Amino acid sequence: MTRKSLKSKTPVHPKRSLNERIAELTPRRQEIIRPVIENPREFVLLSVRDAAKRLGTDPATMVRIVQKMGFESYRSFQNYLHDLSITNATALDGMRGSTRNDASTPGYLHDCLDQCFKNLIRLRNSLDLNKITQLAKRIHTADHIYIIGGDFATSIVQYLEYSLLLLGLPVVTASTTGRTAHLTRNAEKNDLVIAISFRRGLRLTVEGVQRAHRKGAYCVGITDTYLSPIAQYSDEFLLASIESASLIDSYIAPVALINMIIVACANYDRRATLRLLAEVAEEQKHGFRWYEI
Numbered sequence: 001m002t003r004k005s006l007k008s009k010t011p012v013h014p015k016r017s018l019n020e021r022i023a024e025l026t027p028r029r030q031e032i033i034r035p036v037i038e039n040p041r042e043f044v045l046l047s048v049r050d051a052a053k054r055l056g057t058d059p060a061t062m063v064r065i066v067q068k069m070g071f072e073s074y075r076s077f078q079n080y081l082h083d084l085s086i087t088n089a090t091a092l093d094g095m096r097g098s099t100r101n102d103a104s105t106p107g108y109l110h111d112c113l114d115q116c117f118k119n120l121i122r123l124r125n126s127l128d129l130n131k132i133t134q135l136a137k138r139i140h141t142a143d144h145i146y147i148i149g150g151d152f153a154t155s156i157v158q159y160l161e162y163s164l165l166l167l168g169l170p171v172v173t174a175s176t177t178g179r180t181a182h183l184t185r186n187a188e189k190n191d192l193v194i195a196i197s198f199r200r201g202l203r204l205t206v207e208g209v210q211r212a213h214r215k216g217a218y219c220v221g222i223t224d225t226y227l228s229p230i231a232q233y234s235d236e237f238l239l240a241s242i243e244s245a246s247l248i249d250s251y252i253a254p255v256a257l258i259n260m261i262i263v264a265c266a267n268y269d270r271r272a273t274l275r276l277l278a279e280v281a282e283e284q285k286h287g288f289r290w291y292e293i
Helices: 003-009 018-023 027-038 048-055 059-068 074-087 091-096 105-126 129-141 151-166 177-185 203-214 229-233 252-268 270-286
Strands: 145-148 171-174 192-196 218-223 236-239
Touching (some): 027 048, 048 059, 192 203
Parallel strands (some): 145 171
């Protein structure tokens, strides 16, 4: 997904924040629409008539407000609210997400597994495999590969780093504020930065990708929504849903996406990879790290 395509996918112009759009409204209309922006989950499924009734206004005024904010229609505004509700989701929202009538642990586990499958299916149906192939080329031709991401994304960052190191690639990671700042401050034109963060975006990751982009590095974001600042500040981005029916986000789809990137990198120069893995195989068979059976 490129910067150019971002404009066509998200209804609000990426160079102007939603707060700037709201500021253009009259004070009265700002008061009407603000509860919707602050609680998007409560309004995303409401028709324009029901939303207007709940806000104490009329449908025509609601339509005029959303059009003034830059949306083509109320339906496009609802689509935006859907993405906004994902972006602002919390652990509490996830825990409340299950709608089962039977309050049993196996039932909640079933919901959790179903959501994991849905995330994988969404990834399979939406992912552009040519993008993964091109990213593998960028990874192989970059002078340095910087992978940044913290909090829950730290495990994914480390997993991708370890796999790229296995392929002999020049990769460095950062998962803390200070290390991310220093790493991205040294980024240069021929470097590649992969920024991984979901929902609203972790501050250290967002500011890191902004800094690296200013330095001229090519930035690739991995996130879960078009509204993510990671998507807005990257040169291109890949989406993988982390929606869950519990307090913990589901990282099944992001891990599957990372696996695809690793496979693409391994097969970019297949002969070189096989030569390298021949050496690795000897260590895996006879190395001191492994327990003897």
